[in-house]
Amino acid sequence: MTPKTMIRAIVAAGGLLLAPALATPALAQFPDKPVEMTVLFGGTANSIAQVLATELGNALGKPVVPVSRPGGGGAVGYSYVADTRPDGYNIVWNSNSINTAYHTGKIPFDYQKFTPIAMVSTEVPALAVKSGRGWKSLDELKAAAMKMDGKLKVGISGKGSFTQLVSAALFDAMGIGDKISYISYGNGKAPVELMAGRIDAAVQWPGQYKSYVDSGQLDVLAVTGKKRVALLPDAKTATEQGYDVDITMWRGLAAPKGTPPEVVKALQDAAKTAVESPAFLKAAKNLGFDITYEDSAAFGQDIAKDDAFYAKLLGQLELKKQ
Amino acid sequence: MDHFLTALQMALTPYAIGAVGLGTIIGLIFGSIPGLTFTVALALALPVTFGMDAVPAIALLLGTYIGGMTGGSVSAILLGIPGTPSAAATVLDGYPMTKQGRASIALGTAVIVSTVGGLFSLVVMIVSVNLVSKIAIDFGPAEIFALVLFGMSTICGLSSGSLMKGLIAGVLGLLIMTVGIDKIDGDNRMTFGSVNLLQGVNLLVAMIGLFAVPFIIDTFVQHRHGGLEAPATGSLKANLPSFGLMWRNSWLMARCAAIGTGIGAIPGTGGAIAAFLAYSHARRFSKTPERFGRGAIEGVIAPETANNAVTGGTLIPLLSLGVPGDPATAIVLAGLMIHGITPGPALFMTSETTVYAIYIAVVVAYIFILVFQLLGIRLFVYVLRIPQQLLAVIILVLCVIGAYTVRNSAFDVYSMGVIGVLAWGLIRAGIPITPVILGMVLGPTLEGEYRTAMQLSGGHLDIFYKSPVALLFLGLSALVVLMQATTALRERASKRLESKNA
Numbered sequence: 001m002t003p004k005t006m007i008r009a010i011v012a013a014g015g016l017l018l019a020p021a022l023a024t025p026a027l028a029q030f031p032d033k034p035v036e037m038t039v040l041f042g043g044t045a046n047s048i049a050q051v052l053a054t055e056l057g058n059a060l061g062k063p064v065v066p067v068s069r070p071g072g073g074g075a076v077g078y079s080y081v082a083d084t085r086p087d088g089y090n091i092v093w094n095s096n097s098i099n100t101a102y103h104t105g106k107i108p109f110d111y112q113k114f115t116p117i118a119m120v121s122t123e124v125p126a127l128a129v130k131s132g133r134g135w136k137s138l139d140e141l142k143a144a145a146m147k148m149d150g151k152l153k154v155g156i157s158g159k160g161s162f163t164q165l166v167s168a169a170l171f172d173a174m175g176i177g178d179k180i181s182y183i184s185y186g187n188g189k190a191p192v193e194l195m196a197g198r199i200d201a202a203v204q205w206p207g208q209y210k211s212y213v214d215s216g217q218l219d220v221l222a223v224t225g226k227k228r229v230a231l232l233p234d235a236k237t238a239t240e241q242g243y244d245v246d247i248t249m250w251r252g253l254a255a256p257k258g259t260p261p262e263v264v265k266a267l268q269d270a271a272k273t274a275v276e277s278p279a280f281l282k283a284a285k286n287l288g289f290d291i292t293y294e295d296s297a298a299f300g301q302d303i304a305k306d307d308a309f310y311a312k313l314l315g316q317l318e319l320k321k322q
Numbered sequence: 323m324d325h326f327l328t329a330l331q332m333a334l335t336p337y338a339i340g341a342v343g344l345g346t347i348i349g350l351i352f353g354s355i356p357g358l359t360f361t362v363a364l365a366l367a368l369p370v371t372f373g374m375d376a377v378p379a380i381a382l383l384l385g386t387y388i389g390g391m392t393g394g395s396v397s398a399i400l401l402g403i404p405g406t407p408s409a410a411a412t413v414l415d416g417y418p419m420t421k422q423g424r425a426s427i428a429l430g431t432a433v434i435v436s437t438v439g440g441l442f443s444l445v446v447m448i449v450s451v452n453l454v455s456k457i458a459i460d461f462g463p464a465e466i467f468a469l470v471l472f473g474m475s476t477i478c479g480l481s482s483g484s485l486m487k488g489l490i491a492g493v494l495g496l497l498i499m500t501v502g503i504d505k506i507d508g509d510n511r512m513t514f515g516s517v518n519l520l521q522g523v524n525l526l527v528a529m530i531g532l533f534a535v536p537f538i539i540d541t542f543v544q545h546r547h548g549g550l551e552a553p554a555t556g557s558l559k560a561n562l563p564s565f566g567l568m569w570r571n572s573w574l575m576a577r578c579a580a581i582g583t584g585i586g587a588i589p590g591t592g593g594a595i596a597a598f599l600a601y602s603h604a605r606r607f608s609k610t611p612e613r614f615g616r617g618a619i620e621g622v623i624a625p626e627t628a629n630n631a632v633t634g635g636t637l638i639p640l641l642s643l644g645v646p647g648d649p650a651t652a653i654v655l656a657g658l659m660i661h662g663i664t665p666g667p668a669l670f671m672t673s674e675t676t677v678y679a680i681y682i683a684v685v686v687a688y689i690f691i692l693v694f695q696l697l698g699i700r701l702f703v704y705v706l707r708i709p710q711q712l713l714a715v716i717i718l719v720l721c722v723i724g725a726y727t728v729r730n731s732a733f734d735v736y737s738m739g740v741i742g743v744l745a746w747g748l749i750r751a752g753i754p755i756t757p758v759i760l761g762m763v764l765g766p767t768l769e770g771e772y773r774t775a776m777q778l779s780g781g782h783l784d785i786f787y788k789s790p791v792a793l794l795f796l797g798l799s800a801l802v803v804l805m806q807a808t809t810a811l812r813e814r815a816s817k818r819l820e821s822k823n824a
Contacts, residue, residue, distance in 0.1 A: 042649075047656045050369045067730045068365065071521020072503055076731065079517045104508060106520060153778065160508035183777045184506040184770075189589060191666070192643050196459045198778060207659065211644060211666020279372070286662040319508070 030088055030263045031062040037253075038092045039068045040077040043188075044207065044287055048121060048251065049093045051283040055274035060266070066093070073097060073160075075106040082113045086256040088263035091117065095251045096162060098303070099310040104160050105321030111303050114254035117264055118271040119294035119302065121284070122248045124225035125166045126235060128209050128218045129201045130194050138222050138241045141201065142174050151181035155190040155202035160319045165310065166224050166247050167203045168317055173243040194218060206231045207288035224248070231288040250292065250306075252299055268296050329678030332377045333686070341378035342385040342683055346690040349389020350698075353396070356403040356534050356717055357724025359526050360390020364653040376661035376676065381683040383657045387650055388440060388633050388687045391593060392695065395432040395626055400425055400705055403533040403717070407525060408593030408629040410759045411601040413533070414480070415614060415621025422617050425706065426699050430562040431619060432626045433695040435575055437688045439627035442579040443586065443634025444684050451670075454587050455642035461588050463775035464785045468795035469588065470768045473595040475799040476602035477757045478806035479614075485810055487753045494748075495761020496768070498523050498741075505766070506773045518733040525762055527725045527734045528741050532755050534721045535742020541714035550710050562696070567619065574604055574620060575627045582628035586635020590771070592648040593629040594763040600628030602802075634684070641665050641677065 037056070039049040046068065053066040069077035074097035084090035092114070102110040127138075135141045145152045154171075156164040164182060171177045183199050190202035191212050201221075206229050212218035213232060220235040225248045228237055238245040253271055255264060274280060275293050284291050294302065314320040332338065345367065352363035367386050371379035394409030399416035412432065419428040447454070461469070477492045478485060501512045502522025513519040544550045568575075578600040585596035604624035605614045614621050636647040644665040646652035658665055663676055670677060705713070725738040745755055779785035786792050 042652060043656065044659075047368075047660050051372060051660070054369065054372065066369075069730050071729065071731075072517060073508070073520075075517050076521045076729075105510070106503070107517065150780075158505050158508055181777070181780070184774060189645055192459055192589070192639075192645055193462070196462060198462050207664065208644065211664050211668040214668035215666070215671065217667055282662075283660060287659055 030266050031060055033089065034063045034065050035060065035088065035267075036090050037064050037066045038077045038081050038090070039066050039070075040074040040093065040095070040097065041070055042068070044123070044205065044289065045093065045095065045251065047287055048283065048289060051280055052093070052120060052271075052274055055277045055280050056267075056270050058277070059270035059273035072101075073104070073106050074101045078107050078109075078113075081254075082109060082256055084256055086115070086258035086260075088255055088259050088267060091253050091255045091267065093251065094254045096249055096306060096310070098254075099307045100160065100162065100165070100314070102307075103311050103314045103320050103322065108322075111307055113257050115257055115259045115264055116296050116299040116303060117253040117255055117267045118296060119250055119252040119292055119299040120271060120275055121251045121289045122225070122292040123205055123251075123289045124223045124229045124248050125163060125203050126206050126209060126220045126223045126229070126232060127167075127170065127201055127203050128191070128194060128212075128220045130197065131217055131219050133200075133219075135221065136219065137236070138174060138238065138243060141221055142176055145176045145179045148179065151179050152176070152201060153183055153199040154180050155185050155193055155199040155204075156182050157204075158184045160314070160317075162249055163203045165313055165317070169247055169313060170203070170222070170224055170238060170243065170245050172316075173238065173245045191218060205288065206235075210288065229288070229290070230285075250302070251289075252294070264296055325674045326678050328675045329682060332675065333381065333679040333682035335378075337375075338378040338381050338679075338683070339686060341374065341382040342686045343690050345382040345385025345387075346389035346687050346694060349386040349391075350393040350396075350691070350694060352386075353390035353393025353405045353409075354702075355720055355724075356397045356401060356405060357530050357720035357722075359406055359724065359728070360386060360393065361406075361526065361650045361653070362724070362727050363390055364650055368653055368657055371657055372660065376663060377679045377683070379657060379661055380654075380663070380676075380680060381686070383654050384680065384683050385687045385690070387654055388630075388684065389691060390650070391630055391633055392433065392436045392440075392691050394629075395436070395622075396429065396695075396702055399428045399432060399622070400702060401537065401713075401717070403537060404529065406593070407529055407759060407763050408597050408632070409625075410529070410533075410594060410756060410763075411597040411625035411629075412622055414601065414756060415616070415618050418615070418617035419619070419622065420706070424561075424617065426561050426703055427563050427619070428622050429699045429702060430696065431567070431622050433692060433699075434563065434568060435571075435623050435627040436630040437692050438575055439579045439582055439629070439631035440633050440688050440691075441685065442576070443583040443631040444637075444681060445634075446580075446583045447634045447638050448681055451638055451642050454638050458587050458589065458639050458643065460791070462789075463771040463778060464789050464792045465795070466588060466590055467768065467771040467775055468786065468789075468792040468799070469585075470591065470595065470764050470771065472795045472799045472802075473591075473599055473764055474760070474768065475802040476598045477760060478802055479602040479605050480598075480754060480756050480760070484752075485806060488757045491748065491753050491755065491757035492761040495758040495763075496765040497761075498528065498758075499525075499762050499765035500769070505770055506777075518731070521729065521731070521733075523737055523741070523762075524728050524734060526728050527738050528762055529759055530721050530725050531738040531741030532745045532759055534717055535739065536746040536749050536755070538714045538718050538721075539743070539746050541710045545711040545714075562699075563619075571620065571623050574623060577603065578624045578627040579631040582631025583635040585628070586632035586647060587638045589639045589643070589645040589647050590767050592636070592763075593632045594760070596628040596632045596635075597625035598760055600624040637680070637684075641669055641680070642667060 049066045053064040056064040081092040098111045101107045190204045193199045222238045352358045353360045394406035395412045398404040398409040398412040402417035404410040416428045581600045582596040604620045639645040646655045725734045
């Protein structure tokens with residue numbers, strides 16, 4: 001026994017002895033104090049989280065406090081929440097990053113360390129090129145890439161990032177996976193790099209392209225979800241163009257494994273009320289994400305399905321570490 | 323014109339003006355208190371704006387941003403602890419001025435030149451947003467790398483005495499920023515299997531450690547030995563800088579405002595690099611460069627004009643391209659988006675009125691800053707009356723809170739402590755601290771842009787010398803280093819001569 005585990009054992013033993021004294025006769029109704037919601041990323045993830053937290057608080061009758069714990073591709077926040085007591089007072093605003101963070105070796109545990117509460121939103125990546133390049137569809141882009149001497153330069157957020165996984169899946173489906181050279185950009189600079197002609201195509205979020213599409217400077221060739229996105233109604237899906245790709249970024253809520261079912265149920269119902277509120281609908285429209293509510297059970301199945309999918313995809317990209 | 327009048331009506335409602343005023347005060351407070359930073363203030367203010375109309379909401383955020391940028395100079399001047407990374411250059415001459423009893427002059431100058439810089443950049447932004455955003459688009463990875471390298475070359479001017487020690491400090495700063503997940507390849511670097519190290523060392527946390535902790539340690543040590551100067555008990559006069567002083571430096575202010583606006587317009591650079599470049603520019607073109615670092619007023623004017631000129635500059639890529647220049651403007655961007663204002667080329671067609679309202683809000687914010695801070699100087703200087711050991715305790719508490727709130731992580735509090743003790747050791751060894759922060763601010767951009775450029779060129783270095791802009795900045799960097807080296811050699815030769823003659 002290392003000193004640390006010994007201390008833990010002593011504390012646990014002490015806790016057991018004290019437990020009967022502390023336990024209240026009937027469990028108080030959840031929640032009887034504020035709930036802390038860990039937010040893993042800045043940007044859109046954080047903006048949605050702020051609105052959601054307010055609405056969740058209204059539904060629960062106790063405030064929900066969004067606390068930003070960024071870093072490590074979600075590793076910092078996931079590790080924090082996974083170690084908290086499973087009583088529903090610590091929840092995490094999670095996403096596909098739980099799957100990718102595990103498989104790329106950022107965290108030593110996977111999605112099974114959490115109990116799903118509800119899926120809340122989805123965002124669909126989009127592939128854009130500069131207008132006037134003569135590429136109006138995936139087929140035209142493919143034809144151009146095949147004819148090119150060098151490789152097609154595609155902007156992504158970073159190696160192993162969600163945007164790269166989407167790009168890889170899309171270009172593999174198009175059969176030009178080996179004609180692509182990936183260029184990493186941070187800070188949402190992809191539209192600028194496209195405009196300047198330093199890269200040929202980029203996979204990013206519709207919100208980033210919206211203004212450029214309106215002004216006629218960029219063309220969105222495809223979105224990678226099942227359905228078109230409301231923000232860019234003219235952009236066809238990859239499936240419509242004959243390429244079988246369906247990847248979206250989901251976001252939702254999860255609690256540490258072992259959270260009591262009635263607490264999960266209370267949080268799930270609050271999430272349902274929250275996503276139907278006018279303020280959340282307005283945020284969805286402005287920020288360019290889709291509201292996709294799924295209850296705990298359905299959400300859990302989707303996470304498990306995604307996990308297998310990303311394990312395979314990361315394996316193909318040689319980014320899988322565990 | 324109709325748009326402008328509508329914008330005036332929107333931006334000058336009591337509610338909107340109140341929002342700007344509130345934001346400015348929040349920004350000033352967070353910016354001026356060591357440990358607390360205005361990026362945190364913005365993050366706290368963001369949810370408050372959700373329930374507001376678009377114009378007051380954005381006015382609140384912009385007020386916080388601008389107030390914070392200006393407030394950073396207060397603790398930099400009074401305590402030698404910059405409130406924001408952008409104010410790090412102000413410490414160099416602002417703090418010596420306080421030690422000479424000229425704190426109020428330095429503070430007054432900082433406020434006035436900040437306002438001038440900010441308004442200058444706003445005017446530039448309004449008249450040339452289309453042109454400048456086109457130029458900004460041409461700044462690709464190779465060009466930004468060269469520009470940032472030029473920024474690094476200012477280390478030469480910061481390391482009074484030994485260039486070698488300055489370089490050691492700069493490289494330390496660069497090294498610290500490599501900890502964590504590498505942004506290009508996603509590899510874990512120098513994390514030793516620790517999840518907490520994956521997030522890397524936060525710039526704000528490191529800044530608190532670098533400047534505040536040595537101050538605290540020194541104060542405690544001196545207090546124990548009874549060597550502390552008694553706090554100023556006499557009447558602290560709040561002298562303001564004279565009009566003549568401002569007038570004499572108007573040309574310097576204009577040049578530094580131009581530097582700040584230009585740097586701000588290029589995404590991924592930000593206030594700190596502008597402030598350092600302006601400082602080194604002022605020193606290089608001064609007739610008496612030896613006064614710098616010893617309380618030269620120009621050493622306050624240059625960085626303070628430039629870092630506030632950045633505020634107008636960053637609005638250019640933010641509004642016209644939708645690209646935030648730094649973490650603070652990223653939060654402003656989130657505020658715009660959530661109110662249905664999508665920055666980008668279409669913004670000027672679809673929401674012209676809102677754009678004008680934003681301009682007006684910026685002007686109002688600067689009026690507030692001028693009023694609040696000029697009135698506040700009388701209060702600020704009272705800080706100097708607090709016995710130093712008590713002040714150190716207060717700062718210690720604030721720094722712990724500040725380091726924790728940046729990412730809500732207790733780990734950051736420990737990192738602050740470790741970095742602080744190391745910084746204290748560096749100071750004892752005669753190694754300057756400012757180049758460390760410069761290395762930390764510029765390191766991630768320098769590395770990221772270099773590697774992105776390499777990805778673009780397929781690994782060929784020709785991407786750097788085929789671009790005239792990149793070549794220009796690389797040449798300037800080389801020139802600065804060369805000049806510094808020859809000056810150092812000449813000084814050494816003349817010293818040797820003196821010692822021989824003596």
